[in-house]
Amino acid sequence: MIRFENVSKQNSHRILFCEASAALNRGEKIGLVGPNGAGKTTLFRMIVGDEAPDDGQVSIEKLVTIGYFNQDVGEMSGRSAVAEVMDGAGPVSSVAAELAELEAAMCDPDRDDMDAVIERYGEVQARFEELGGYELEGRAREVLAGLSFSQEMMDGDVGKLSGGWKMRVALARILLMRPDAMLLDEPSNHLDIESLIWLESFLKNYDGALLMTSHDREFMNRIVNKIIEIDGGTLNTYSGDYAFYERQRAQNEKQQQAQFDRQQAMLAKEIKFIERFKARASHAAQVQSRVKKLDKIERFEPPKRRQTVVFDFPPAPRSGEDVAVLRNVRKSYGSRTIYDGFDLTIRRKERWCVMGVNGAGKSTLLKLIAGATDPDQGTVTVGASVKMGYFSQHAMDLLDGEKTIFETLDGYFPQANQGSLRALAGCFGFSGDDVEKKCRVLSGGEKARLVMAIMLFNPPNFLVLDEPTNHLDMDTKEMLIKALAGYEGTMLFVSHDRHFLAELSNRVLELTPEGVHQYTGGYTEYVESTGQEAPGIHS
Template sequence: MSLLVISGAVIRMGGRTLLNEADLTIDAGRRIGLVGRNGAGKSTLLRAIAGELPLDGGEIRLASRARIATVRQEAPEGPDSLIDVVLQGDPERLALLAEAETADPHRLAEVHERLLAIAADSAPARAATILAGLGFDEAAQARPVREFSGGWRMRVALATALFANPDLLLLDEPTNHLDLEATMWLEGWLARFPGAALVVSHDRGLLDRAVEAIAHLDKGKLSLTPGGFDEFVRIRTERALQQTRAAERVAAERAHIQSFIDRFRYKASKARQAQARIKALERLPQIEAVIEDAPTRFVFPEPARIAPPILALERVDIGYGATTVLRNVSLTIDMDDRIALLGANGNGKSTLAKLLADRLAPLAGEVRRGPKLKVGYFAQHQTEELVLDENPVDHMARALPNAPPPKVRAHLARFGLDADRAETPVANLSGGEKARLLLALATRDAPQLLILDEPTNHLDIDARDALVKALADFQGAVLLITHDPNLVQLIADRLWLVADGTVRPFDGDLDDYRALLVERSRPVAKAGAATRKDDRRERAEARAALAPLRRKAQAAEKRIAALAAERTLIEAKLADPAIYAPGRTAEITTANARLAAIARESEAAETEWLAAAEELELAGY
């Protein structure tokens, strides 16, 4: 059954046509991700569906009595507790409860019947579960909403929309104010949501795990592709290739016919054939070649190698003034490390990042830094430090006072800030363009350690993919704080858990952490469920016990791949006749010696991988 039908929708804003006779149908219970480039009109479409914006043409039809919920743009405020604010998200329940106070006996029976039908008695527990999933413990749920910061209050607005249990849920970048833990919870909640949903997001993980189809808004039109985002990319790529090939075939046929016409148009003996070719040319289909925008690319400068460890903490306390946030922290970082910090917002992840970036002094303990260590630090709050009436060139020139103008512009270009955008005042840059500028500033000195605190908040999907590729090629260490599980899975090979006032390695991968969060979020088991709880705990402990073995196998795989790449480079070098020129004998000897060493190291790594793989197989992993 169709819940929402968009037919021939037209929306114009600021002289631009965002929707041009767009069509889309959403059936009841179907979850759809809405994607498109920044500025394509995704948020505008959600506003139109919610009735906040009129169409310039076409229509939007919603099924009779269907209820829509969306996240309010303004954060809730006032003296009401979080739980009370969320409970207000179901106006029917509130109205029925109020009516029950004064209704006559006949009407009272109807009211109670309806309250039973909407499970009104379980509403407080349901609201508490949603708030807990979004990071609010029981004590926080009882506090007034006005005591929380804007980001936390936006979580309450999201909780209110989820609690409303609508027929159609409209979400616009719902993970922007969430941490990793809340993002993973939301993925699971959406995957189980029985209603329909239309979700605008740049989070590939969310679009792969929580929706059933992808609606693509491009050039004013909407097209629907079944499956998650990865399937959408595969199908779109195949279609683009087919369209390009068709356009090439038609272009070749046009060129062939046009050549005949040009040669024989004015020859009497061939005039009839030339006219026939002209008509054939007119009948050829007009196939628009697929012209993609220039691909987004980020390039981090290559850092100079320095001796390990590049940074070490020994029994360090971290905090502000008399307030200690993290205690007794001991850790080391090497240039090959890719580390992601786990832990809910407020546990101290950003505080640790500031200390590592030398933006915060330790309260106790010892911090040892490599004498030539350079640290690049990116944090979203740095946007407030940008000068609005200056452009990116001004900022980079100030950060690199001795660099000539071409070098300044070249570094900005590494992050997609071309000549036009490099000269645009910061006040006129989009959120994504400001993020690119901050990345350029963070990497200007070719740092050995790159600390990224929520780098993807304003990046679209293409820019996020570009960031992943750039980090994969980066030759230094990376410390990552992000709410994007996809980024963690693709980049991090070490996980640190920031919780309970300290930092410690997490023995497991992101799936283990997700399972741990699910286990912690379960209500306290009653006596009859004790056995099941013990079984779950034993399975979780077994997975955690195998985590070091999995990491060992993964490290061996990476070592094998790195050695194979190095061997390929050396063999290519030895295949070049230039290396056998006079005076290069030592270079040849060194290369052959390294090849022999690579063979030995590869054999050892393969042996290590096989041993770990066999143990994992015996354990049933």
């Protein structure tokens, strides 16, 4: 359906692709992977014609429809979310628009071309029916409900929604369109776990071709059956899911390293012989023959190692046994009661993950414990010797936009030497000149990494984390999981990343309309014992 043939592309001074080739065939579901800045979005843009290759060609079969979702959703306002989604449903949306115009024209008694209007209305109505237009609104509402929209949000002005919800509207447009090929650039960003699971099921049942990027490995693993990796300007194809790709890549690197090492040992031996005997006339012929042999040998390259940084936690000071205690807590917002008579004790070394649908009170619980909001009734007590670190999306807004990354770190840790601050920045993905970037130009992911670096440099013994993996790429997420796995303190966190939940939790707090349930054992045990991956969703 879509082919890349010997594509080369340069972006200012960086070579993104060099004679790269790959294909997306009918029915394939492909994960597109590569480090940040490798050219994933450029590849999407070349398929939809927003950018052209410098050399080679991108060919698309005739009459193939393509739906492209990216993070730049553009302006949306003045219409309901349902109308906005239906507007993107391909040819049927323009037929619906004409139908609406003709309906308005038929209501105008002063028109003298009413017969023509009625005749045209009949034609357009038949076409609308043929395209499934009358089921369209129902399907649009189904998709929006799957992405966690309430009826009220579906019918409200889309302009009043936050950026994250507008992203969901833009995604819903592509899903409703059901094109022959879907290009999804980070569709899992901004989604809660319930929406993620719904989207997973939708994409599994979608019979078109799919090319997508995602920082959520579990989501990727369950959907794709092939991986295209952008690596140093080439496109490498692996037949399998993301886990298979990781294993295969590691194996290939191992083989390449062994090949390189063997050749290096052989070259060293030959060079040693040449050096030893080059001055002896009796060995001149042998030396010449070996020099010629070395000149002809095709040299193996060592594997290109992805830079993976490891962050080692300095040990956190020990806290008392009871880290946080909530007794008889009541909390309401207007007429909505979130908690009533709620009790919870968090003990040292426990790692609680909090599960619950949107509005269940996950972030409210974290705010109550962090002291960012007060209970209407009851008590929240933080234990003796507890030093808390609270990560929330709000923390990212508190960065001083005029300071650079390095100035920000230096401001928090004036006693630390430059080397250790640069090493800290490097661990969280800011290497070299990156530390001179001003905070106002940072992306959401970069801000999250900076706030995380500040919090973990001098670690607290109680981490309260609200969606810490939002915006983080797979490598940073993996580094964070490894770092937190060895963390000696206590944790309370909310995350929609199932890999993060499974690796780090040893307790689950489930918030449901029927009440609060506590589970001993982590997220994996929770899934096994309840048969569901999130409250109200059955696997």
